[in-house]
Amino acid sequence: MTFKIITDSTADLSEDWARENDVQILGLTVQLDGVTYDTVGSHRLTSEVLLKKMAAGSQPTTSQVNVGQFEEAFRQAVQAEQAVLYIAFSSVLSGTYQSAVMARDLVLEDYPDAKIEIIDTLAAAGGEGYLVMLAAKARKEGKTLEETQKIIFDISPRLRTYFLVDDLYHLMRGGRLSKTSAVVGSLVNIKPLLWIDAKGKLVPIAKVRGRKKGMKEMLKAASQDIGHDTAVVAYANDNEAAESLKEQLLASEGIRNVLIMPLGPVISTHVGPNTLAVFTIGKKDR
Structure with a gap:
């Protein structure tokens, strides 16, 4: 059946x-x-x-x-x-x-x-x-x-989720992050990088100055432990940056396919404009 x-x-x-x-x-x-x-x-x-x-x-x-x-x-x-x-x-x-x-x-x-x-x-x-x-x-x-x-x-359990956001205000406003965690998002040109940890919580893991450096840091984190040949790139109103991430991921050892998916309205509500995300599957549990 x-x-x-x-x-x-x-x-x-x-x-x-x-x-x-x-x-x-x-x-x-x-x-x-x-x-x-x-x-x-x-x-x-x-x-x-x-x-x-x-x-x-x-x-x-x-x-x-x-x-x-x-x-x-x-x-x-x-x-x-x-x-x-x-x-x-x-x-x-x-x-x-x-x-x-x-x-x-x-x-x-x-x-x-x-x-x-x-x-x-x-x-x-x-x-x-x-x-x-x-x-x-x-x-x-x-x-x-x-x-x-x-x-x-x-x-x-092996799925890695990384979000690069313009600021953390929207996540704080929606209750997904504490006000203390979101303070960094108000700093000039600081781009917060977050991931979803083993318990499913959205956690800030880096503070990067500038979007290009943020993308580089996200790719570095996402490429550390590749256990599956397909990755996903998601974006909010920045398809050009998503295509750039795709090309760089395809240059990573172990990645053969990259799917690009626009962030839907529910997720966009919480992460805000210009967000980028990368999803990879590792060899070990997160």
């Missing part, structure tokens, strides 16, 4: 790719200038619009996928006699994962024999998205849910 793959909009996957690969995306929402926007569907908020508003002073916020949305998606799959694999946004960065767990429990009360598996990726953006891609590839190759789950469990 095949299984259904579900993820959320923080994975930053295109809806065209999701349709072609039979992956359901549930959307977090963004509140912008008094209006609540979806992040999936034909009327979704785009990162381009969001980032322009942010550059003009808007201060958007986000809301998690709620229990009801998950319950509806899980019930539909179960009623169609499908097992479910939900690949989730980091539980440390959002309550979305917990909403999914609550919804699963509700569905299992009515369908105790149903199979609904939830993976907390402790990841976000292109890192989370790449894990979903790997799951879809495994399913297409005929792997079972259990085999696919094992692949993701093996890779996700």
Whole structure:
């Protein structure tokens, strides 16, 4: 029996790719200038619009996928006699994962024999998205849910996530960093470099003067322990810098493929304009 793959909009996957690969995306929402926007569907908020508003002073916020949305998606799959694999946004960065767990429990009360598996990726953006891609590839190759789950469990602890942001104000405002940690972001021309640690927390790891030096430092960190031939580069409104990162990563030993993915509106809300990110998979757990 095949299984259904579900993820959320923080994975930053295109809806065209999701349709072609039979992956359901549930959307977090963004509140912008008094209006609540979806992040999936034909009327979704785009990162381009969001980032322009942010550059003009808007201060958007986000809301998690709620229990009801998950319950509806899980019930539909179960009623169609499908097992479910939900690949989730980091539980440390959002309550979305917990909403999914609550919804699963509700569905299992009515369908105790149903199979609904939830993976907390402790990841976000292109890192989370790449894990979903790997799951879809495994399913297409005929792997079972259990085999696919094992692949993701093996890779996700080895996923390295690096963010180079213009400043830390947006992360502080959204509660993802403390005010003390964010002070460095207010210093002139200092570009903070962060990563997601083993516990899923977003942690500042370097203070670099200038964007070019910041990109160099990020590439150095991302290239230290390569255990998988594909990397992901993500960006907020700076495709030229993303292409430059791609070329430099391809020159790294062990990297053969680099995917470029724009940061979606949910992640962009928290990291702000001009952010760059690199995701690689190491040999050892982070």
